Each structure stands twice: as C-alpha cells, then as structure tokens.
Amino acid sequence: MDERTGRTAGMTGPGTHAGRTGSPTEAFVAHRNLLFTVAYEMLGSAADAEDVLQETWLRWADVDHDAVRDPRAFLVRITTRQALTRLRTLRRRKESYIGPWLPEPLLTAPDVAEDIELADSVSMAMLLVMETLAPTERAVFVLREVFDLGYDEIAQAVEKTPAAVRQIAHRARAHVAARRPREVVSxxxxxxxxxxxxxxxxxxxxxxxxxxxxxxxxxxxxxxxxxxxxxxxxxxxxxxxxxxxxxxxxxxxxxxxxxxxxxxxxxxxxxxxxxxxxxxxxxxxxxxxxxxxxxxxxxxxxxxxxx
CATH class of the missing domain: 3.10.450.50 (Nuclear Transport Factor 2; Chain: A,)
Structure with a gap:
C-alpha cells in the first residue's frame, strides 16, 4: 500500500472519496478518539499516542483522498503502522527504565465504564498483560479483540497475510487469556x-x-x-x-x-x-x-x- 496515494486492494474504486465523511480534516477529527485509543492501547503512553496521531495526521494530509474508499480503515492503518514503529523503540527504552514500568493513567469519562470491553482493554491490569506480547501480536490483538476489525483489514495494517494474521490472533488471544484477570468485577x-x-x-x-x-x-x-x-x-x-x-x-x-x-x-x-x-x-x-x-x-x- 502506498501511503501517499492510499491505493491498495479493496480501498480504491471509481467515484470513491474521503468526502463521504466530510473533508479530510473532518474525517480525521471524526475518528480521532478511535485513533488515539488504538495508539494508546498499543503503547500504554498517552504522550506517545499523541505523537503517533500527529504523524498520522501528517501522512493523512498528504494522501490522495480521491483514492480512499474508507477513511476510518485507512486512518487506523496509518496509526497502527506508526504505533508499531514507536512500540519497538519504546521496548528498548523500557529495558533501561528505573523500577517497574506502568502505563500512563488516563482520567476517563464515566460512560467509558458502560462499554465493558473497552474499559477492560484500557485497564492497568490488561495493559500490563499486553506488554508481554510481541509488537505485531499486540497490534493484532488490539485491532481484532478490541476494535473487531476483519482479518483482511488487520493484514493490511500490519503488512501480513490474512492467514498469518489469523495465526497471530490465535496465539495472542491464548497468551492474554492465560494471564488476564479471570474474575469480572463490577x-x-x-x-x-x-x-x-x-x-x-x-x-x-x-x-x-x-x-x-x-x-x-x-x-x-x-x-x-x-x-x-x-x-x-x-x-x-x-x-x-x-x-x-x-x-x-x-x-x-x-x-x-x-x-x-x-x-x-x-x-x-x-x-x-x-x-x-x-x-x-x-x-x-x-x-x-x-x-x-x-x-x-x-x-x-x-x-x-x-x-
């Protein structure tokens, strides 16, 4: 996939345009909370997630928006790739971190708790479990289990085949299941x-x-x-x-x-x-x-x- 033109299988076609969600700026703003959450769940750092969003915006602004069929999927793809790059850097940084490393806490609105799956995915305990996944496993787990993206979409985001993504998702799911808190607490x-x-x-x-x-x-x-x-x-x-x-x-x-x-x-x-x-x-x-x-x-x- 060419991030400048946005052309990739299943993402382009005659008469398609990012304008379905409004202007490119409006499309980015409309999906900003989603993109931040994807980056935060992959990185455990709000500051780094904001940096990823800045990089995503710069790449999105340079895209041929006439060629983009689904702005949401395309933006998630850019965000995931930028987060993966930063995640690999963060893993090296954490190796020299003094004392235990914990995710950056976020003050969240009360209605976040109403979405049980979302609240569970950003909990301190779950973010620490996800820290034990390899970068690509973490990206696949987040996109599949939290955001319910299809294997084809995830494959484009992590630059793997759909078959490989299915295997990675299965492995990541089993890894998390063995380590996550077993009890659901209200x-x-x-x-x-x-x-x-x-x-x-x-x-x-x-x-x-x-x-x-x-x-x-x-x-x-x-x-x-x-x-x-x-x-x-x-x-x-x-x-x-x-x-x-x-x-x-x-x-x-x-x-x-x-x-x-x-x-x-x-x-x-x-x-x-x-x-x-x-x-x-x-x-x-x-x-x-x-x-x-x-x-x-x-x-x-x-x-x-x-x-």
Whole structure:
C-alpha cells in the first residue's frame, strides 16, 4: 500500500472519496478518539499516542483522498503502522527504565465504564498483560479483540497475510487469556472496596487494610527514577500495608481512571500518585501506583477514548 496515494486492494474504486465523511480534516477529527485509543492501547503512553496521531495526521494530509474508499480503515492503518514503529523503540527504552514500568493513567469519562470491553482493554491490569506480547501480536490483538476489525483489514495494517494474521490472533488471544484477570468485577464493587480502602488509609486503620488485602497482594510503584518508589514489586499483605500506612498524610480523591474506579492522591494540593487496584474474590490482589510526574500531566483533565 502506498501511503501517499492510499491505493491498495479493496480501498480504491471509481467515484470513491474521503468526502463521504466530510473533508479530510473532518474525517480525521471524526475518528480521532478511535485513533488515539488504538495508539494508546498499543503503547500504554498517552504522550506517545499523541505523537503517533500527529504523524498520522501528517501522512493523512498528504494522501490522495480521491483514492480512499474508507477513511476510518485507512486512518487506523496509518496509526497502527506508526504505533508499531514507536512500540519497538519504546521496548528498548523500557529495558533501561528505573523500577517497574506502568502505563500512563488516563482520567476517563464515566460512560467509558458502560462499554465493558473497552474499559477492560484500557485497564492497568490488561495493559500490563499486553506488554508481554510481541509488537505485531499486540497490534493484532488490539485491532481484532478490541476494535473487531476483519482479518483482511488487520493484514493490511500490519503488512501480513490474512492467514498469518489469523495465526497471530490465535496465539495472542491464548497468551492474554492465560494471564488476564479471570474474575469480572463490577464498577460498583470496586468503588465499594476503594471507599473502604480510602477510609482505612485516612484513619490509619491498618487492621482494616489487612482485612481487605489478599495475602499474596502485589504492589507495583512507578516512579521512573524521578520520585521515590520501590524498585521491585512489593509482595505480601503485611509489607504492602506498611507501605500504604505512609499515605495517611495524603488527600485521597475517588476518580475514574482507565475506565475503572481508582484513587488520586494529592499532597499540598498537587497530584502525587494515581492508585488503581485489581480485585479477586472481593480482596485487593493488585495495586498499581503511578508516581512518575511525567505520567501524571494529563490526569487533571478527561481524555476522550472510544471505539
């Protein structure tokens, strides 16, 4: 496929035009939330996803729009290829990252939780599972399982044959299924646990914290070498509660982060940490604390995502 002309099998034909969605600018704007979400789910970084969108726009602006039959599919294709290129660079960067790496948290609108599949796909736990996929596997998984694209469309996006994409999708699906959280937890249950968790932290009730945390709980803290954070996963209820006991001086605020209930911690009015949780059997089994200031720049405003 030639990204300058947009000509590829199944994408061109007499009388076709990107104008079906309006002007090229209108087409891009109409699909922007989708494109951002594709890039974010592939990269786990809003800042990098925005860079990918900028590259997508530059390439889209240079396309022969008279030759494009389906602007949405074409834009997804450009975004996927740009994200794949950046993902390979990010993987090298993460190898030298100081301490645990966590996805950049996003403050999301309440209605994101209503789309259960979308909310699940952008959750901290799922994004970490997707980190274990190879770049092409991750792209195929996101496009197929989250956005329900056809194998032919995905094949054009990742430059593989449809048969190869089917095999990659099967392998990625099995890989994710073996590692993803097995229990579906309602937002209401998560909010209830977080409310009790918040009260226990604010009152310094360590026994109550112990009662709501799984014995083998794992706490991941991402400071990026910029702020204080554990350089290894913190494992075990007693050790984790000891860490949490230091949060008494912080102000905790409930929020909707990555489609799920979470807590934003502030110190002296400034955002210090975003804390997300994973529940199993009604107990907190995983805690994800993002403290790297570079990853908290967007958390004070909603980020629009969509399919």
């Amino acid at each position: 937002p209401a249950e998560t909010r209830g646990v977080l409310a009790a968790f918040q009260q226990a932290v604010e009152t310094g009730d360590l026994q109550r914290l112990l009662d709501m945390i799984a014995p083998d709980v794992v706490l991941l803290t991402d400071g990026g070498g910029v702020v204080r954070a554990a350089l290894e996963p913190v494992v075990g209820a007693g050790t984790v509660v000891d860490v949490l006991s230091r949060l008494v001086s912080a102000t905790l605020q409930p929020a909707q982060v990555n489609g799920h209930p979470a807590l934003i911690l502030r110190r002296d009015g400034r955002i210090d940490t975003v804390l997300a949780v994973r529940l199993e059997n009604g107990l907190v089994a995983g805690l994800y604390a993002v403290r790297n200031p570079e990853k908290l720049s967007r958390i004070d405003r909603e980020t629009a995502i969509g399919r």
